[in-house]
Amino acid sequence: MPIHNMKTFTFTAPSYEEWKEAAVQSLKGKPFESLLTKTAEGIDLLPLYTKEDLDQQQISRVTKPQFGWTIAQPVAAESGEQFLIQLTESLERGNQAITYNGLKTMVWTEPELQQLAQLLTKHPILFMDIQKDDPILQAFTYVDKSNHDAVKGIVISDIAVLPDGFHNVRTKGADLWTAHHEGADAVTELALSLAIAAETAEEAVSFEKFTEGFYARFASDTHFFMEIAKFRAFRILWKLFNEAYGVEDAKQVPLVAITSVRSYSKLDPYVNLLRGGNAAFAAVLGGADWLTVLPHDVLTGTSLSSNRYARNIQLVLKEETHIDQVLDPAGGSYFIETLTAELVRSAWDKFLAIEEMGGYQSFLQSGELSKQYAKRQKEAAVGKKTMIGTNVYAELIDTNLAESPEIAVTKRLAEPFENLRARQKENLPKTVLINFGALKDYKPRADFVSGFLAVGGIEAQWSPSFETINQALSWINEQQPDYAVLCASAAQSESVITDFLKEQQTNCVIDAAGKCNQEVEDQWLADGLHGFIFAGQDKISKLNEIADIKKGGRQGE
Numbered sequence: 001m002p003i004h005n006m007k008t009f010t011f012t013a014p015s016y017e018e019w020k021e022a023a024v025q026s027l028k029g030k031p032f033e034s035l036l037t038k039t040a041e042g043i044d045l046l047p048l049y050t051k052e053d054l055d056q057q058q059i060s061r062v063t064k065p066q067f068g069w070t071i072a073q074p075v076a077a078e079s080g081e082q083f084l085i086q087l088t089e090s091l092e093r094g095n096q097a098i099t100y101n102g103l104k105t106m107v108w109t110e111p112e113l114q115q116l117a118q119l120l121t122k123h124p125i126l127f128m129d130i131q132k133d134d135p136i137l138q139a140f141t142y143v144d145k146s147n148h149d150a151v152k153g154i155v156i157s158d159i160a161v162l163p164d165g166f167h168n169v170r171t172k173g174a175d176l177w178t179a180h181h182e183g184a185d186a187v188t189e190l191a192l193s194l195a196i197a198a199e200t201a202e203e204a205v206s207f208e209k210f211t212e213g214f215y216a217r218f219a220s221d222t223h224f225f226m227e228i229a230k231f232r233a234f235r236i237l238w239k240l241f242n243e244a245y246g247v248e249d250a251k252q253v254p255l256v257a258i259t260s261v262r263s264y265s266k267l268d269p270y271v272n273l274l275r276g277g278n279a280a281f282a283a284v285l286g287g288a289d290w291l292t293v294l295p296h297d298v299l300t301g302t303s304l305s306s307n308r309y310a311r312n313i314q315l316v317l318k319e320e321t322h323i324d325q326v327l328d329p330a331g332g333s334y335f336i337e338t339l340t341a342e343l344v345r346s347a348w349d350k351f352l353a354i355e356e357m358g359g360y361q362s363f364l365q366s367g368e369l370s371k372q373y374a375k376r377q378k379e380a381a382v383g384k385k386t387m388i389g390t391n392v393y394a395e396l397i398d399t400n401l402a403e404s405p406e407i408a409v410t411k412r413l414a415e416p417f418e419n420l421r422a423r424q425k426e427n428l429p430k431t432v433l434i435n436f437g438a439l440k441d442y443k444p445r446a447d448f449v450s451g452f453l454a455v456g457g458i459e460a461q462w463s464p465s466f467e468t469i470n471q472a473l474s475w476i477n478e479q480q481p482d483y484a485v486l487c488a489s490a491a492q493s494e495s496v497i498t499d500f501l502k503e504q505q506t507n508c509v510i511d512a513a514g515k516c517n518q519e520v521e522d523q524w525l526a527d528g529l530h531g532f533i534f535a536g537q538d539k540i541s542k543l544n545e546i547a548d549i550k551k552g553g554r555q556g557e
Helices: 003-008 016-026 051-055 080-092 110-120 135-142 145-150 177-181 186-203 207-212 224-244 271-286 304-321 334-357 360-364 368-382 415-421 439-454 469-479 490-503 518-526 539-547
Strands: 098-101 125-128 153-156 172-175 214-220 255-259 290-292 431-436 460-466 483-487 509-513 531-533
Touching: 051 334, 080 110, 080 304, 098 110, 110 135, 153 172, 172 186, 177 186, 177 214, 186 207, 186 214, 186 224, 186 334, 186 360, 186 368, 207 214, 214 224, 214 271, 224 255, 224 271, 224 334, 255 271, 271 290, 271 304, 334 360, 368 415, 368 539, 415 539, 431 439, 431 469, 431 490, 439 460, 439 483, 439 509, 439 531, 439 539, 460 469, 469 490, 483 490, 490 509, 490 518, 531 539
Parallel strands: 098 125, 125 153, 172 214, 214 255, 255 290, 431 460, 431 483, 483 509, 509 531
Antiparallel strands: none
16 A cells, blocks of 8 residues: 555544444354443443433533642541641641541640641641530630631531631531441432432521531542542532522532442451542542542551551542643543433432432431442342452451441441451361362362352362362361362262262261252252352352351251
């Protein structure tokens, strides 16, 4: 081809139908619908989004009012003196707000409160979980009345805790922290934020006064694109909410983000750094105005280094990505824009339904959140939701399972797995894998079973490769295990397990790796097989069952 033709040659863009036809061919008989992913919100995620998908939504975006966001990181302190020292250092190293968690109160001296009072007029504040009798509140009494308006920020509390006169501190808002950890999906969180706003607006002197003191706080989880869309959707919903009250020029309220601990785990806690970073990035891409990244060890007790890591996540996001210089970084993506619009429509419909049933409190009493959480827990138990280091790729190492007073959370998906790992090693059954055939044949199943058992803190000893049933039975008599799993290739399993059950005479509890047809399985169970280990199984239920096996027989014998 002449060089001129090469320079002027253009590729023809394939149509969506052509792409779909090619995709169906690559599926080798599976339907195109197998490429769809159903989310917890009931939304079908498509394998490809186009401009036509976006044009059908007809929802205008609403961007945040200013660039960047406020880094609001707490410090790990035991006293007022420590708090001031660490706060000062944190502010010097990139933190931008005085962030305090009232779950762990401290003793303060008068000079320390006076020093804190000076800082309150210089930096925005984010106080969370504050009680009326918290000593830190005395610092506000040391702020000169002429400087009251210089104190700005947000105080999150169920009751009024601030002295009068601090008009630039927002104290009433929609805090979805608890609902999120109780199981709420993105649609439910957004709908509940509007339901709370509706109740608060009704109690306010005027709608203008309501918006001046309101904020919204969402926990950001690890479903990356859904979380981006959730934060973007709130701004659109807030505009619609204002229009419903006859306000055309809606004043935006602070959108506060905090990384969720719903997916945090005490097992392999450094993975929480990845979870926190993922959630933080999603929140700022979605347009959060404030962000708190919880340290990776917040469940067991933070340290100076873990708080620094958490703060640095935000600093890296700002310095390396420059997303603080863009008002709507995710805007223009067909996928994100379409997902945002779907959340807006679904959340608005659900908000109206909540209002019909009696509002926010009535919804909480309906039991829907419990159902949503149970579904999430089931997905974690069967491995549909993957938690690295917890329900997959677990490490058999000693784990810190202490409870920290630094965080208030009702439910986490990792808790049942942590409870499994809390068992003393000496109380767990001695476990072996009985391997038949060549290494290459049984290793895939043996690897799977070892990983499955490790989730429960159970270490499995591998047998040598056996060619005969007698070899295996002789080895079992030598080892005297409490529990064994038979591992063979799919092609060999039926004959190996059938022959083994005919010959074995031991009190050791026997399971089989993998599944077979129902008729054969029923016969195996009748011949003395205890059960099976296979992909998609409820790990929590099965591992609890295995952990309760006692030497000399099955549980309860």
